[in-house]
Amino acid sequence: MTKRQPILCVVGPTGVGKSEQSIEIALRYGGEVVSADSMQIYRGMDIGTAKLQPSEMRGVPHHLLDIADPAEKFTVAEWKRQADQVIGEICARGRLPVVCGGTGLYIRALLDDLDFSQTPEDQTLRARLERRAKQEGVRALYDELCARDPERAARIHPNDRKRIVRALEVTIARGTAMSADYEWAPRQGRYDALVIGITMPREALYQRIDRRVEQMWRLGLVDEVKRLLECGVPVDGTAMQAIGYKEVVAYLSGAVSEEEAIRIIQQNTRRFAKRQWSWFRRDPRVRWFAKGPDGQFPADEIARLWTCVEAFLQDIGWSTANRSSTCRMESES
Incomplete structure (x- = not known):
């Protein structure tokens, strides 16, 4: 080993x-x-x-x-x-x-x-979310994130457009909450x-x-x-x-x-x-x-x-x- x-x-x-x-x-x-x-x-x-x-x-x-x-x-x-x-x-x-x-x-x-x-990047989806942020306001996207992934939303400021968009992008593209990656049970890493x-x-x-x-x-x-x-x-x-x-x-x-x-x-x-x-x-x-x-x-x-x-x-x-x-x-x- x-x-x-x-x-x-x-x-x-x-x-x-x-x-x-x-x-x-x-x-x-x-x-x-x-x-x-x-x-x-x-x-x-x-x-x-x-x-x-x-x-x-x-x-x-x-x-x-x-x-x-x-x-x-x-x-x-x-x-x-x-x-x-x-x-x-x-x-x-x-x-x-x-x-x-x-x-x-x-x-x-x-x-x-x-x-x-395994973390997806969807430029088309991201651009659509960015347009929504400008048209509907960042708060609307934050509310959607709260509904889709309340745990991740709780760690993001309601005005942090970049992270809100990214969290929604991952959640929508992958079909599972981004917070699913944040299980705090310690893992065996390389160090x-x-x-x-x-x-x-x-x-x-x-x-x-x-x-x-x-x-x-x-x-x-x-x-x-x-x-x-x-x-x-x-x-x-x-x-x-x-x-x-x-x-x-x-x-x-x-x-x-x-x-x-x-x-x-x-x-x-x-x-x-x-x-x-x-x-x-x-x-x-x-x-x-x-x-x-x-x-x-x-x-x-x-x-x-x-x-x-x-x-x-x-x-x-x-x-x-x-x-x-x-x-x-x-x-x-």
Whole structure:
């Protein structure tokens, strides 16, 4: 029997500090970070996706950032293909893959080795649904999705046209609910995985989110969106439907004021964090560790996290020789 490759996943809601903790793990155990963020894959989308600057990576190699043009279509199937390849290369170097991100389907694709070849794409049906969304309104399609697949509808915002259309497309084309693919009983995937979930008091996280949105605005989010539009990124494309970007487009068109745009981004980001919590809470494989209201782990909690990681690495026979390689690289940089 072939030995499964190890991965350590760090998940949780946006703004909770997944990137920083992933770097700490990589530094301690000789790892490389694999991004599992469906918007950080796009080049030129840096401020609004809170993409780390090279100096913030502390010498740790990061993968699957800036791998797609924001004007192109990029599927979860393509991300998984590239992630599997990158993880294999990291393991071949004797390093630990640390998968970091809040895109639940990306994480699940790795953990359960999901096969997307059976997920139909019907361009004619999709175009018809898009026309209906324009003529009847997105809410009409959302109501239909609620009737056809209430479980999937509960995980989609009523105004998220792209995901509503896709869910209806799959449900109608396949004849079964899209949520049928979301059975949470753990499956035997191709990886030996430890999944660490980071959480913190909700109100404290919401305050962090609000401050981060204000900082993004100050750092030049509006100019970033202007550059993307000038480069031909379509307003109705997947990239421009990301939180922070679609609201800036509305601001640039004069539909909302600057204050209103910031408020809506904050509100939509908080709602997104809530959906991420709900998604990951459903997965029994996630081992949760709680930060305090100040955004730091209490001493006993961070000790528990490191003990959990040590036990996992010991169970899979991770060589202690691998652990110092990234630390040496950090000290030499």
